[in-house]
Amino acid sequence: MVACQQHDETHPIKEQIETPKVQNTAVDLTLMCQNIEKNMAEINDQRTTFALEQINQDLKVCLPLLKLEQQKALLKLSLEMYDDFLQVTRTPAQQIAFERYAFDMAQHPTIHQSHFEQLTPRDQYLLKHQGQAYVEVVDTGNEKLTYRRSPDYLARIFAPYMPEAEKVFIENLAHQNIEPALQNQSLQIEPFEVARRALFWESYIHQYPQSSYLNDAKILLAQYRYFLFIGSPKSLVSEDYHDQYSVRASSWEEIEKLAQSDDSELSKLAKKFIHFYHMSDEERRQNMHAKKSENAEQQLIDYLNLIRPHSHKNCLTDAICL
Template structure:
């Protein structure tokens, strides 16, 4: 009996201790996490980081490294979502200047000749002879060694010259995800379109079906996003691709006379016929008028349009806005257009 009382006392004592422990745990305040402790300093650091970003971007020149660019691009992805559209556009403008400054190379005439003669081989075969490597300017040596980093690439432009450029996907990846839909759609699509040159030796590098798709895309963009920051550029792109589809370029026109189907380049005629079957587009109306136009004789055209030259007649009959390529915008080299 004595032992039973003893065991009961121990059990009651243990139970009381556990109940008091539970009560203490309920009344004690929850612990402060490390994340909560440092919340205020992180906010202050971000504010400081973003306020100084513009200054850092303007200080980049052609002595800096790709690592410095990568750090700034990292900071841009942090700060762009935190600022309004006006400030985002300002940062984009600074990023363009930053890369222009970074990719500027000053060469002697000997270094320029060496670059023009050997740069393409060097790009294709990084293990070129050391004697060739030493003929390049120090900046060329650095940029060629680090091409592919921080969106820097060696590019053959429309004049068949090798130049350094920022890959068009830069703006699509660094800026576009954080912009309003209209601006994001513009940049992402123009970046993709300009990954390769549209022109080479003054001729068009893409087929008529691709010209058609691009013309339709920019027509739809103009209608869908009339308040876009890039609306003027989009209108220019719509007019430019429409002109390329119906008329081509001077060195390779769609037709010389526009007299009958046999006078039209076959791929363009096929694309225009396909376009004419659409109903929702102003561009499709122009395609139907084009097919009607090529069935007319010269006298009929002259009476209808008041012009004698076939190209001028076509412009008038289709109400086709003639644009000068790369004027007033260069829209065929990056993910945005630049004023010339």
């Protein structure tokens, strides 16, 4: 009986002890989420990767509690936060030392470089801690190196807590932009991958017409269509647009495969592309009402109704269009 009595008496006491703890946790959580914007705004070029990681952990807790508009406001703040964190002021000599050191490390990561001490203290810190808190060093072309926040950041920190349309957009664009698609005006991906991405964005637009990223998906679709049928300034699909044999073999092969399928808008464009190369110059002018002065590239762009890549929006570096 004593044992039973003790059990009955201690149980309510245990509940009384635990209840304030739960309330305090709820209060702490509310306070943390209320302060997150302020804490993000306080991140600057003097802070550590540990401070970033702490905010990223807080974001994972707070994001599931927010509506999409609030999530996207924090997403915008996260861009500014990383921009501030990765700011480095260098002299011209320090700039040369940074690029030399970072490029050498990319080529020979095990070799200790003697000019490390010539770097700014901030560069020394960031280079030592690259890979932490989604901080990377990337080659932007012509051996110019810079810091960036990995595209994986938004895919891991934000996407899991967003509606499906936004989640799918961010996760897929992050994956596509881990490595550059375009560098020094030259395509870094094969026609097969260009076609795969164009088909993905075409499908995304049909599947998620209510997505808040719908317009950006349309920009991406237009961009990859252009890459597939025209190329880039230093990776042209054709040099003179004369006939099939003036088209890069890998591009022709991929476009021919697309033309044989019937389930996409891209397939229809592929059929038109092949038809264009089977026409004579005179047939092109007659069928497209083209002027004699119009070059063949412009004729093809008009015939396929392609849009030249946007210059005001960059969709090829992060998990969203910037």
